[in-house]
Amino acid sequence: MKDFSHLDMNGSARMVDVSGKEVSRREAVACGTIVLGENASRALDDSSVPKGDVFAAARIGAISAVKRTWETIPLCHPLRIGGVEVEIEKEGNEVTAKCRVTGTEATGFEMEALNGAVTALLVVYDMTKALDRGMEIRGVRLLSKSGGKSGDYRWQQ
Helix, strand or coil: CCCCCCECCCCCECCCCCCCCCCEEEEEEEEEEEECCHHHHHHHHCCCCCCCCHHHHHHHHHHHHHHCHHHHCCCCCCCCCCEEEEEEEEECCEEEEEEEEEEEECCCCHHHHHHHHHHHHHHHHHHHCCCCCCCEEEEEEEEEEECCCCCCEECCC
16 A cells, blocks of 8 residues: 555554654745636625624634634644735735745644635635626635745745
8 A cells, every 4th residue: 555644554544643743933825816707806896895804804804714724634634823814915806815824833734825825715715705606716826835844835836
């Protein structure tokens, strides 16, 4: 049987033991985009979304999601999050969310950053869906990660 870190010798799922790994400063950045329909895009431009400040809610949702990633991704470890930064930008009919997660841990923050970016986009969808349900979330990806044994990673466009 091929060696997969999340499977035991019998092929059953397991949580990887990171207790022996060196604690180091780590960072992960992920992003994604939601393509809005005309009504939702215009309402964001005019600050007339009936549910309120979409980007403020999306930032808070992303931060909350980062802190709870281990509860929704079955084999993730609960981590001490040092900091979370969420950037949300709108250009034309597209909203891009970028989530940066930092801290000092024995394992990385990739899943937390991805979860934060996706959740920010889902909040945008939720708050504007009454205006347009035909939105599309796409391009979700890890942009970079640093720290740990595997070293640095940068997404190559």
